[in-house]
Amino acid sequence: MQVLSMLKSRKISPEQLFMLSVLAVNGGNYLYNLILGRVLGPAQFADAAVLITFLLVLSFVAMTFQLVTAKFSVIFENETFANFVAKIYKHATIVGLGFGALIIIFAKQLQIVFNTSSSSMFTIFGIGVPLYFLMSVNRGVFQGKKEFKFLSITYQAEMLSRLVITLGLIFLFNMQSSVVIAIGILISFGFGLIPFKFKNLKFKNILAIDATQSKQVRSFFIITAFYELTQIIINNSDILLVKHYFDSYDAGLYASLALIGRIVYFIAWMFVMLLLPTVVQLKKEGKATAPILFKYVGYIAGIATVIVIGCALFPKTAITILFGDSYLAMAPLLWKYALATGLFAISNIFAYYYLSLDRYIPVVISGVFGMLQMGLVIFFHDSLEQVVHMQIIAMSLLLVIQISFFVFDSKLKQ
Incomplete structure (x- = not known):
């Protein structure tokens, strides 16, 4: 009571x-x-x-x-x-x-x-x-x-x-x-x-x-459009490429894998929705913005870790409960796909943080690695496992570069 x-x-x-x-x-x-x-x-x-x-x-x-x-x-x-x-x-x-x-x-x-x-x-x-x-x-x-x-x-x-x-x-x-x-x-x-x-x-x-305000809106629109294009490439190119290169049965199996593995990304999205207006408001008030970044990166990293471990320990259970026995062939790849998605979700927080501050280098970095991921899948798609491995490589490199940029940028401000 x-x-x-x-x-x-x-x-x-x-x-x-x-x-x-x-x-x-x-x-x-x-x-x-x-x-x-x-x-x-x-x-x-x-x-x-x-x-x-x-x-x-x-x-x-x-x-x-x-x-x-x-x-x-x-x-x-x-x-x-x-x-x-x-x-x-x-x-x-x-x-x-x-x-x-x-x-x-x-x-x-x-x-x-x-x-x-x-x-x-x-x-x-x-x-x-x-x-x-x-x-x-x-x-x-x-x-x-x-x-x-x-x-x-x-x-x-x-x-x-x-x-x-x-x-x-x-x-x-x-x-x-x-x-x-x-x-x-x-x-x-x-x-x-x-x-x-x-x-x-x-x-x-x-x-x-006002002309100055109009230019500000136009600049932000262009860079945001570019970043959302990288989001499309990173988030969806794998499913569309698999549908193109593999038969319908394998493409359906991969779609189930992607759906389960992307849990962490969809959870991360709610933090992104809160991040942008909060960072813009803090900047408008002249307050520090880095603490809100650390807060959300911590949340996403923790959630991603739990999901990856769960997918590694109980892949067959997760697939059977969610999709049924017809999709069990994807069990060994589940934790790997979740890892790739988790790495991207954390990288995404850094990119949106800088986008909110009108800093666009991390956005360009995401674009480069989005194209890299798509290129790797186009050239290396002998199996569904290889497709997932290419995404892990691309997203690991993306996160390392985003963190390195943040550290370097923070030192420059000191």
């Missing part, structure tokens, strides 16, 4: 509420993927994995708009902020329509490149792309203003709607195709717009912001 009264008396901060929400969203997305893996089997799950990977790629592209919006929602105020948000909504809509049109136009070619059973799934996905860009700007406003309650709701609405609609169609109508998954993703984008601040959305009579 005493413990309960203590819990009731303690207020949960908005940041803690958001962290709990992100854990719930990641859990829901994991459940979504796990059920698809079990219901569809390795061969059909390979098609689903391509769509899920396209969704992740889209999220990284749209994240450029979200991070830019988040940062300048902290810096800009009043009328400048209103004009900035209206302008970025306009650009996000144009880019979203462009990307969506390209996916629809080249749907047949995408089917051939990724060896999928249908081109319709790409067409349906493309229709929803503009909605995702609007959703990302909306989230950027919430993130920058630290309105974590609303930010939590939009993530929850997207995840829950996709989970319920997709699985409902599969189980109620016994429809087990990639088109069903695409429909679920499309509808979830609409739900992800909840809650939406319509007052910020206007395409006419947008006043220009």
